[in-house]
Amino acid sequence: MTAPRNDIADLQGLTRPGRRQAKGGPFAWRAVDLVTLAVLGVALGVVFWGFDVFLYEPLKIALAGFPPAQELMLGVWLLPAVVGALLVRRPGAALLCEMVAANVEMLLGNQWGAMVLLSGLLQALGVEVAAALWRWRRHGAMTAVLGGALAAVFEIVIYEWWAYVPEYSWAWKLVYLGAGVLSGIVVAGLGGLALVKALAASGAISHFPPGEEYLVGPHRAPRG
Numbered sequence: 001m002t003a004p005r006n007d008i009a010d011l012q013g014l015t016r017p018g019r020r021q022a023k024g025g026p027f028a029w030r031a032v033d034l035v036t037l038a039v040l041g042v043a044l045g046v047v048f049w050g051f052d053v054f055l056y057e058p059l060k061i062a063l064a065g066f067p068p069a070q071e072l073m074l075g076v077w078l079l080p081a082v083v084g085a086l087l088v089r090r091p092g093a094a095l096l097c098e099m100v101a102a103n104v105e106m107l108l109g110n111q112w113g114a115m116v117l118l119s120g121l122l123q124a125l126g127v128e129v130a131a132a133l134w135r136w137r138r139h140g141a142m143t144a145v146l147g148g149a150l151a152a153v154f155e156i157v158i159y160e161w162w163a164y165v166p167e168y169s170w171a172w173k174l175v176y177l178g179a180g181v182l183s184g185i186v187v188a189g190l191g192g193l194a195l196v197k198a199l200a201a202s203g204a205i206s207h208f209p210p211g212e213e214y215l216v217g218p219h220r221a222p223r224g
Contacts, residue, residue, distance in 0.1 A: 018140025020209040022089040026136035032207060033088045034096070040087070041097045044080040045104025051076055052110045068165075068172050071156070071179040075187025077119065078151040081127040082192035085147060086139050087199075089209050094131065094147070098124035115163075122158055126151035139209070141193055148189030152180040 022028065056073065063070045084097025102120030110116060130147035131139070156177050161168075165176060199205045200214040 017213065018086070018138050018143065020213045021137060022209055026090045029090060029092075033090065033093070036205075036208070037084050037088060037093060037097045038100050040084065041080055041100025042104050044083070044097070045101035046108070047079075048077060048101060048105040048116075049108040049110065052105065056111075068168070068176040069179055071160075071176050072183045074152055074155065074180040075148065075183035075185075075189075075191065078123050078127075078148055078155075078184050078188035079192050079195070081120075081124040081151055082144055082147050082188045083195055085127050085131045086144060086192060086196045087205060087208055087210060089131075089136055089139050091128065091132065091136060094127035095121070095124040098127075118159060119155055122154040123151040126154035141190070144193040145185050145189040148184035148187070148192070149181050150184075151188060152184030153177070156180045 022033075023030070059073055060070055063072070078098075080101040081094035081098040085094040087093070098120045099117070102116045106114055106116050112119075127147035127150065130143055130150050133146070134143060160180075161173055161176075165173065168176060196205075196210050197214075200210040203211070205211040206215060
């Protein structure tokens with residue numbers, strides 16, 4: 001007697017969130033991977049631009065009473081790296097998606113100019129480190145949260161402390177870092193994971209590991 005499809009998939013670990021690996025192994029890049037990351041990066045780059053133009057200044061003013069809290073907005077710019085890594089599950093996926101988004105943001109115009117490219121690089125490297133710790137074999141909530149946190153740490157400690165807030169005391173710098181890490185965890189990490197799950201449920205990414213996990217997940221088991 002043949003075991004049900006979902007039972008077999010569960011024994012292989014295929015239904016566990018974030019455990020399904022990229023086809024051919026993590027280094028077997030496909031054209032569809034590159035194209036999808038590029039399209040996603042462009043879309044999120046437009047989101048960056050909209051956030052820069054319409055929301056950044058009002059939110060900055062709203063948080064002006066305690067300036068370090070303004071770093072709670074950082075997670076928005078970390079999203080492409082987290083989403084790219086969770087979607088494609090290959091080394092460099094976070095970097096490609098984040099850098100495409102940063103280039104689009106730069107070309108559309110923003111108050112930071114070409115320096116968004118440096119930020120994009122640092123943010124993506126944080127996510128790449130998180131994915132590499134599990135050798136690109138786990139892409140669930142833990143990797144998403146750690147990726148968002150490390151992206152914030154790389155961005156703030158290497159760049160923002162010295163470029164944006166050099167006048168802050170160390171106490172304020174640590175609060176600034178804490179706000180950024182919290183935003184990275186919640187907005188980029190958990191938010192990015194929720195976005196990938198929503199895309200999987202829509203059927204838009206059925207040829208990628210998250211979409212395949214959704215198709216064989218326990219919610220697909222027949223009732224009766």
